[in-house]
Amino acid sequence: MRLYSWLGTVLADAGATQTAGEMYSKWVTENSSAECGQLAAELDSLLDDCVRAASTGESRQEIGSLLNELSQIYTQALQHELDFFEQQPTGLDFHAGGLPSHALLEAARIIPPRVLIIAGSDSGGGAGIQADIKSCAAHGAFSTTAVTALTAQNSHGVQGIFPVPLDFVREQIRSVLGDIGTDVVKTGMLATSETVAAVVAGLREERNKVERWRRLLVVDPVMVSTSGHALLQAGVGAFLETLKSELFPLATIITPNLPEASLLLGGRVIDSVAAMEQAARDLCAMGPRWVLVKGGHLDTGAQTRSAEATDVLCDRETGLCQHFESSFIVTSHTHGTGCTLASSIAALLARGMDMAEAVGRAKEYVSGAIAASTDVALGSGAQGPMNHSWMHAEW
Numbered sequence: 001m002r003l004y005s006w007l008g009t010v011l012a013d014a015g016a017t018q019t020a021g022e023m024y025s026k027w028v029t030e031n032s033s034a035e036c037g038q039l040a041a042e043l044d045s046l047l048d049d050c051v052r053a054a055s056t057g058e059s060r061q062e063i064g065s066l067l068n069e070l071s072q073i074y075t076q077a078l079q080h081e082l083d084f085f086e087q088q089p090t091g092l093d094f095h096a097g098g099l100p101s102h103a104l105l106e107a108a109r110i111i112p113p114r115v116l117i118i119a120g121s122d123s124g125g126g127a128g129i130q131a132d133i134k135s136c137a138a139h140g141a142f143s144t145t146a147v148t149a150l151t152a153q154n155s156h157g158v159q160g161i162f163p164v165p166l167d168f169v170r171e172q173i174r175s176v177l178g179d180i181g182t183d184v185v186k187t188g189m190l191a192t193s194e195t196v197a198a199v200v201a202g203l204r205e206e207r208n209k210v211e212r213w214r215r216l217l218v219v220d221p222v223m224v225s226t227s228g229h230a231l232l233q234a235g236v237g238a239f240l241e242t243l244k245s246e247l248f249p250l251a252t253i254i255t256p257n258l259p260e261a262s263l264l265l266g267g268r269v270i271d272s273v274a275a276m277e278q279a280a281r282d283l284c285a286m287g288p289r290w291v292l293v294k295g296g297h298l299d300t301g302a303q304t305r306s307a308e309a310t311d312v313l314c315d316r317e318t319g320l321c322q323h324f325e326s327s328f329i330v331t332s333h334t335h336g337t338g339c340t341l342a343s344s345i346a347a348l349l350a351r352g353m354d355m356a357e358a359v360g361r362a363k364e365y366v367s368g369a370i371a372a373s374t375d376v377a378l379g380s381g382a383q384g385p386m387n388h389s390w391m392h393a394e395w
């Protein structure tokens, strides 16, 4: 109701009663009226009362999870509503008019954009879950976590890896999805093939509970850190197999760096933007809707460093590739760039952006963070962390 009232007002302000034709102008007039606004406010307060009463009852947890399911369905219904409006020949373009779809959901004050991060912890604070949380916050999304492994890490590299027991990985996912819910799931370091399988099982379990599950899944297939350290435990072959056969088919997008793309493609040499395009196309065949091959390591081997850091996005449905370019910044402080990029994409998708826009904006954010962090004095090693708050605080 609030959405209808808000839409009516926006459309009336945009002059739709004159331009929308007889059928729609009646709708706009009715929904922009003060009466409709008042009705929306009354319904809001009724719903609030309902929630308050339910959350003090005995079966609090049960009602909570029902309400959560309800809110997901409601959010989805609003998205359909938006799609409906966007397809109408009203001459009004919500996206071009600076009103991205998430603005509608936000205006309806439903729930904030949410990202569930399933990844490893980096004690050094530059990568992993720590980078993911900071990136989500920078993009205005609320993040929850399921930690898959603890790492002892700093600017010198990775000193130790301690995987979290599988049952406990599942329990974290269950706790979060059964209560807070999410719009996007982002996976990072999964460390073992058993952890990949546990994560897939955890996501499937929740998907089965809510039939209309439409969450987006961003998979950063973390295997090698920017500093070149392996982030996998023994059994690379099994890990790759489980990733490809179980996780990738569920993924909306996967974001391998060049060494990871090469491992996934049987050790293929990827040493040019053309080779990145071919790799992205071949990885699409493994099931994800989009593949983003990141080019931060393009000078690996004998290649000449280009002046550009180019990432290649391939869309499985069209087979088309798009390039995202930024100036290559000469610095050693690139620890966490991959995690930051993937979680920024997740946060922006949660806010309702389409894939190309989310990737473009995420890359701008990472480039800004790298540029602002070239002189950061944190740690004495070669791989320093970045300033994720570069828009607000100069270091």
Ligand SMILES: Nc1ncnc2c1ncn2[C@@H]1O[C@H](COP(=O)(O)OP(=O)(O)O)[C@@H](O)[C@H]1O
Pocket (backbone or CB within 6 Å): 225, 226, 256, 257, 258, 294, 295, 296, 297, 309, 310, 311, 326, 327, 328, 329, 330, 331, 334, 336, 337, 338, 339, 341, 363, 366, 367, 370
């Ligand atoms: N020195 C750099 N200058 C500018 N952009 C970079 C630089 N290094 C990496 N990037 C960008 O950071 C993102 C992460 O890339 P990459 O380093 O390849 O992944 P990962 O951190 O997973 O190894 C990509 O968007 C890439 O283009």
Ligand SMILES: Cc1ncc(COP(=O)(O)O)c(N)n1
Pocket (backbone or CB within 6 Å): 119, 120, 121, 122, 127, 128, 129, 151, 153, 188, 189, 222, 224, 225, 226, 227, 231, 334, 335, 336, 337, 338, 339, 340
């Ligand atoms: C716990 C953890 N997860 C991921 C990375 C990858 O980092 P990068 O983004 O630099 O590739 C890392 N170094 N540590």
